[in-house]
Amino acid sequence: MTAGTTAGTGNTGRAGTEIPVLEGLPLLGSLLDLKGDSLGTYLRARRRHGDVVRISAGPPGLRADLYCLFSAEGAQQVLAARAAGFRKDNAFYQEVRESFGNGLLTSQDEDYLRQRRLVQPLFTRKRVDGYAGAVAAETASTLAAWEEARDGIVDVGxxxxxxxLRAVARILFGTDVDATVDVVDRCFPVITEYVLRRGYSPANVPRGWPTPGNRRAAAAMDELYGVCDGIIAGRRRPGGTEPAAGGAAEGEDLLTLLAAAGGADGSGFDAAELRDQVLIFLLAGHETTATSLAFALHLLARHPEEQARAREEVSRVLGSRTPVAADLDRLPYLTQVLKEAMRLYPAAPVIGRKAVAATEVGGHLIPAGADVILAPWVTHRDPRHWPDPDRFDPARFTPEAEAARPRYAWFPFGGGPRACIGQHFSMLESVIVLAMVLRAYTFEAVDTEVPVDAGITLRTTGPARCRIRRVRP
Incomplete structure (x- = not known):
């Protein structure tokens, strides 16, 4: 949910086609439902009313109207075909922007185009493939630590x-991993909760007021910004910190490459802009991939036949060697497992936009200024494209099955001109990690159900424990 009132007129629709409204309480609408279980609320709205539903939430005078578009066709119009007409102008993105900076995730217009031009060369397939060694090294360290797991149980979440987090920090910073990880571990949860609380509230006090919540968040941001600024200053000095061996493609960490990035006019990022990019990469680059990995492992732990098949493929393709980037195309079943996990548990379960002008979507008129919600969580469960949608079935992602579905029946990385720039890195990292982990251990689910909710990304609200056993040669 995004806060704030919506310009436009309630049930406005094309002549004769009112947008259905999800039933709610007289005074608060669906506010309590969205706060208590937003993902379940969106699913219920789709089941009861179809592909286009209006959800009203909040008390009179502060009420927000959310225009929810649940079909693959609706997602394609908003993200791709008519992307210019739907902006990241809602209250939630503003809270993320003020806390984590105006990087690629949150910037718009000329800022976004300039940033994308500068960053794009750092995310070519060839460049990203060079990060495989850093991912493999961090995975090996994790596997070694699991030897000491108490009672053979680990929380895969x-x-x-x-x-x-360690993998993306190593790729970003090279040698400056440990201090950065400690600060992120300590500060990110504080800042994330602050963003969520303000983003879901119909009204907020100014950030500068000395409330306990504002002060806690400000202290966490100061500490996080400070460590990033210190590393950036070191990189920009002649003879600054050398990147770690294997930390990034061609021997350079990503921060070094960002600091050196420049446009045709000789422009580049200043120190504040570099920090914004770093913070967004830390946020988007570890939470999303971690979600996909955790649920892929947990789903395999609950489905031993699929786990055995994935392990057989890994053993046959890799033997005992460390996986490299080229193995991504040699492990098709493991990739299908990952994609199916991302269908059931998309790391970005809800995507918000603001309509620039009145736009027809799905036979209904979305008013100018409307808060628009796309929900991969719902679209990925549309029975028109996903029979028995709650069932885990990697065979849904054979090449033939993928070709038979609409492009936006599955969109865990968004789409259109603002599709995630790091999607190849996420897939590469995830396949390497899964391959190494499955080759080393078998998994059996201890917690058979893992509750989740929608934060900035999808997050677990309980443990996702698995019993692990060493695979013997």
Whole structure:
């Protein structure tokens, strides 16, 4: 949910086609439902009313109207075909922008185009493939630590979050991993909760007021910004810190490459802009991949036949060698497992936009200024494209099956001109990690159900523990 009132007129629709409204309480609408279980609320709205639904939330005078578009066709119009007409102008993105900076995730217009031009060369397939060694090294460290797992049980949610954070920090910073990871571990949860609380609230006090919440968040941001600024200053000095061996493609960490990036006019990022990019890469680059990895492992732990098949493919293709980037195309079943996990548990379960002008979508008129919600969580469960949608079935992602579906029936990386720039890196990292982990251990689910909710990204609200056993040669 995004906060704030919506310009436009309630049930406005094309002549004769009112947009259906999800039933709610007289005074608060669906506010409590969205706060208590937003993902379940969106699913219920789709089941009851179809592909286009309006959800009203909040007290009179502060009420927000959310225009939810649940079909693959609706997602394609908003993200691709008519992307210019739907902006990241809602209250939630503003909270993320003020906390984590105006990087690629949150910037718009000329800022975004300039940033994308500068960053794009750093995310070519060839460049990203050079990060495989750093991912493999961090995975090996995690596997070694699991030898000491108490009672042979690990929480794959927590473990994959730590692993993904260390991997992205190593690729970003090279030798400056440990201090950065400690600060991110300590500060990110404080800042994230602050963003969520303000983003879901119909009204907020100014950030500068000395409330306990504002002060806690400000202290966490100061500490996080400080460590990033210190590393950036070191990189920009002649003879600054050398990147770690294997930390990034062609022997350079990503921060060094960002600091050196320049446009045709000789422009580049200043120190504040570099920090914004770093913070967004830390946020988007570890939480999303960690979610995909954790649920892929947990789903395999609950489905031993699929786990055995994935392990057989890994053993046959890799033997005992360390995986490299070229193995991504040699492990098709493991990739299908990952994609199916991302269908059931998309790291970005809800995507918000603001309509620039009145736009027809799905036979209904979305008013100018409307808060628009796309929900991969719902679209990925549309029975028109996903029979028995709650069932885990990697065969949904054979090349033939993928070709038979609409492009936006599955969009865990968004789409259109603002599709995630790091999607190849995420897939590469995830396949390497899964291959190494499955070759080393078998998994059996201890927690058979893992509750989740929608934060900035999808997050678990309980443990995702698995019992692990060493695979013997």
């Amino acid at each position: 927590a473990e994959m979050t730590h692993l993904a």
